[in-house]
Amino acid sequence: MCLAALVLGFIPFGDVRVSTTAELRAALREAKPGTCVLLAPGNYEGFSAEHIRGSADKPIELRSADPKQPAVFTGGIHLQAPQHLVLADFEIRGAPANGLNIDDGGALDHSAHHLVLRGLAVRDCGRNGNEDGIKLSGVADFRLEGCTVERWGRGGSAVDMVGCRDGLLLECSVRDRDENAAATGVQLKGGTHDVTLRDCTFVDAGQRAVNLGGSTGLAFFRPKPAGFEARAITVEGCTFTGSLAPLAFVGVDGATVRFNTFVRPRKWLARILQETREPGFVPSRNGVFTDNLIVYRSDELRTAVNVGDATAPETFEFARNFWHCEDAPSRPAPALPTPEKDGLSGAAPLFVDLAAGNFRQLPKSPSSKFGAFARPGRK
Numbered sequence: 001m002c003l004a005a006l007v008l009g010f011i012p013f014g015d016v017r018v019s020t021t022a023e024l025r026a027a028l029r030e031a032k033p034g035t036c037v038l039l040a041p042g043n044y045e046g047f048s049a050e051h052i053r054g055s056a057d058k059p060i061e062l063r064s065a066d067p068k069q070p071a072v073f074t075g076g077i078h079l080q081a082p083q084h085l086v087l088a089d090f091e092i093r094g095a096p097a098n099g100l101n102i103d104d105g106g107a108l109d110h111s112a113h114h115l116v117l118r119g120l121a122v123r124d125c126g127r128n129g130n131e132d133g134i135k136l137s138g139v140a141d142f143r144l145e146g147c148t149v150e151r152w153g154r155g156g157s158a159v160d161m162v163g164c165r166d167g168l169l170l171e172c173s174v175r176d177r178d179e180n181a182a183a184t185g186v187q188l189k190g191g192t193h194d195v196t197l198r199d200c201t202f203v204d205a206g207q208r209a210v211n212l213g214g215s216t217g218l219a220f221f222r223p224k225p226a227g228f229e230a231r232a233i234t235v236e237g238c239t240f241t242g243s244l245a246p247l248a249f250v251g252v253d254g255a256t257v258r259f260n261t262f263v264r265p266r267k268w269l270a271r272i273l274q275e276t277r278e279p280g281f282v283p284s285r286n287g288v289f290t291d292n293l294i295v296y297r298s299d300e301l302r303t304a305v306n307v308g309d310a311t312a313p314e315t316f317e318f319a320r321n322f323w324h325c326e327d328a329p330s331r332p333a334p335a336l337p338t339p340e341k342d343g344l345s346g347a348a349p350l351f352v353d354l355a356a357g358n359f360r361q362l363p364k365s366p367s368s369k370f371g372a373f374a375r376p377g378r379k
Contacts, residue, residue: 017065021045034058039071039090046075046095050105054084056114063088067119076125080105081112088118092125099125099152104138108222110165113140117147126153130183132160137190138222142167150175154182158205162190163222169197174205178242178266182206185243189214189250191221193231197238199378203357204242208271210235213250213284215275227280228253235260237375239359242266245306249316251276254286259375261359262294264326265301269294272337274310285312290319293349293371297327304334313337322370324348344370 016031018024019040025047027037033055039062054060064070067089076095079085079102092099099122104111122133131153136142142164149158149172158174161167174185185205188195202209213229229251240246240262247270249255262269274284307313318340324347325331333345350365352358361368368374 021047025049028052028062031060033060033084036061036063038063038065040065041069041071044071044073046073046077046092048078048080049082050080052079052082052085056084059084059086059114059116061086061088062090064090070121076101079103079112081107082115083112084114086116086118087120088116089120091121091123093123095125097126097131097153098135098156099133099149101132101135102139103136104222108138108163108224110138110140110222112138113142115139115142116145117143118145119147121148121150122152123148123150125151126156128154130155132156133158135160135162136164137162137220139164140166144169144172146171148173148175151177152182154180156182157184157187157211158182159186160184161186161188161192161195162216162220164188164192165194167195169195169200171199173201173203174209175203176206178204181244183208184211184214185209187211187214188230188233190216190229191223191226192229193233195232196234196236198234199237199372199375200239201357202238202240202243202246205240207244208248209240209243209246211248211250212255212287213248213252213275215250218278225278225280227282229276229281230255234258237372237378239263239357239372240265241357244268245271247271248273249284249287250274251281252284252287253282256288257290257292258288259291259370259372260293261371261373262292262296263354263359264296267300267302268306269296269301269304271306271308272311272313272316273308277310283310283312285315287316289317290321291370291374292321293324293367294321295324295326295349298325298331299327301334305337307337318343320370322349322367324367
């Protein structure tokens with residue numbers, strides 16, 4: 001039925017099974033709202049496609065027929081201006097540049113919208129330049145759920161958002177390496193706003209694991225420059241291991257970092273920087289850092305928060321964080337750009353299995369009310 005439909009040049013509503021790149025391309029060209037393209041196990045070439053458009057009640061889906069045997073793309077995927085689209089349960093491996101690139105086709109109008117990326121794995125994409133695992137430009141109303149990005153271009157990001165809005169990254173995993181680390185893990189810049197990172201895992205996830213802002217050429221802001229690189233960003237319930245600086249506030253106008261666990265940042269816990277210096281841009285300001293758990297070593301974390309020039313560190317709020325210094329447990333909480341309210345320091349947290357990366361805490365842990373698994377509403 002499905003192969004015959006492809007030959008006759010139409011796609012029925014419902015499931016369409018494909019097993020080759022040629023069949024996939026034909027299915028996507030003809031897909032209508034409600035079409036579900038199912039990928040047989042095996043390898044596929046990368047591809048580009050424009051204007052794949054479902055509807056609010058009938059999205060188009062592209063997913064592996066068997067999530068236990070995911071399809072593998074050995075080249076990058078580029079989608080321009082898709083709408084109401086679900087991508088699920090496949091892998092992109094070894095693409096020479098970006099792994100998955102979704103954009104608005106340069107229209108700068110958020111014409112790529114209502115997208116769900118679920119259970120994707122993007123590995124070993126890019127080389128030594130600005131190549132990303134997942135790149136989103138001008139994307140609105142989107143979700144990344146349970147996605148994994150491991151090792152990407154040394155000058156790029158695991159997930160790079162440029163001019164995106166109204167998004168959620170939920171239970172995603174970002175992993176790089178300690179030596180020769182990539183530039184950034186998750187980056188939100190170019191006018192990105194109203195995006196939440198929730199319950200995600202970052203392990204040696206670039207020099208800056210989460211870059212709240214960045215540096216963007218004015219021509220690439222969506223829909224146009226509005227005086228900030230990022231605004232209204234929330235990071236909550238996440239765990240961070242390593243990285244030169246797990247967090248960087250860079251030209252951001254308001255970001256909240258709450259109920260996260262940080263283990264052994266290599267140099268700084270966070271940086272407050274200003275990289276976009278054009279007229280009309282606000283200084284990096286209005287960061288909120290509360291209810292987090294920080295485990296560090298004094299021979300690694302010499303300055304908790306690095307502050308650059310042309311920023312507004314006096315507008316940052318620090319409150320109710322728990323600090324533990326592994327090699328000097330009696331050490332008080334480090335100095336911060338503004339005085340912390342109700343911060344605590346001292347005894348070691350009692351993790352279920354720190355060495356294995358299980359950062360849940362035992363009920364009797366002195367820091368059980370702080371960190372990623374203390375996030376209100378988390379099971």
